[in-house]
Amino acid sequence: EVQLVETGGGLVRPGSSLKLSCATSGFTFSNTWMNWVRQAPGKGLEWVALIKDKYSNYEANYAESVKGRFTVSRDDSKSRVYLQMNTLRDQDTATYYCTRAFNYGYFFDYWGQGVMVTVSS
Amino acid sequence: DIQMTQSPASLSASLGETVTIECRASEDIYNGLAWYQQKPGKSPQLLIYNANSLHTGVPSRFSGSGSGTQYSLKINSLQSEDVASYFCQQYYNYPLTFGSGTKLEIK
Numbered sequence: 001e002v003q004l005v006e007t008g009g010g011l012v013r014p015g016s017s018l019k020l021s022c023a024t025s026g027f028t029f030s031n032t033w034m035n036w037v038r039q040a041p042g043k044g045l046e047w048v049a050l051i052k053d054k055y056s057n058y059e060a061n062y063a064e065s066v067k068g069r070f071t072v073s074r075d076d077s078k079s080r081v082y083l084q085m086n087t088l089r090d091q092d093t094a095t096y097y098c099t100r101a102f103n104y105g106y107f108f109d110y111w112g113q114g115v116m117v118t119v120s121s
Numbered sequence: 122d123i124q125m126t127q128s129p130a131s132l133s134a135s136l137g138e139t140v141t142i143e144c145r146a147s148e149d150i151y152n153g154l155a156w157y158q159q160k161p162g163k164s165p166q167l168l169i170y171n172a173n174s175l176h177t178g179v180p181s182r183f184s185g186s187g188s189g190t191q192y193s194l195k196i197n198s199l200q201s202e203d204v205a206s207y208f209c210q211q212y213y214n215y216p217l218t219f220g221s222g223t224k225l226e227i228k
Binding site: 044045046047050061063064097102105106107108109111112113114 | 122155164176210212216217220
């Protein structure tokens with residue numbers, strides 16, 4: 001059974017940093033592309049970042065709204081994907097979902113339960 | 122960026138009815154479109170990809186169609202468990218973008 005479990009969320013001040021982690025199981029993580037998607041409270045979905053696999057040189061892509069502040073990474077030995085979030089803003093407040101890309105595609109066939117990040121003074 | 126305009130924002134229908142949700146892209150996305158269902162308090166789930174391919178395990182009363190800039194999700198014989206928000210997503214180009222969602226309720 002495919003499982004994605006996010007951890008690391010919480011309440012932080014504007015300007016601070018936070019690192020999210022997503023532990024995965026039930027599939028071959030090393031040759032799977034992974035993403036982060038977020039959803040502000042009561043709002044729609046926003047793609048945040050994608051990290052490809054070693055065969056694609058771990059290429060990463062970001063939404064413009066987080067480029068330069070967020071960094072996606074992965075540890076294939078631990079089947080984990082991470083999202084380092086720096087210089088957090090109020091607008092980054094959201095539930096962050098770890099998602100699996102379907103078959104080297106750019107859409108998502110499995111989603112974690114999500115982790116809440118609240119940025120507030 | 123490719124803008125996805127989804128309509129209607131909300132929809133109320135009776136059990137057994139057929140409903141249609143539309144998504145219009147700001148440019149041709151060449152069938153690079155997925156549909157997701159998000160039940161209250163839950164994570165989204167993939168329904169349709171490549172505009173018209175049904176994801177494994179999704180009931181056949183869900184179907185997708187369209188081409189170019191215009192796409193739709195149809196739900197036949199509406200069931201109570203279909204109460205959810207539905208989102209389209211284009212993946213033809215970066216950044217990957219979603220529609221604003223349609224909230225479906227039972228009348």
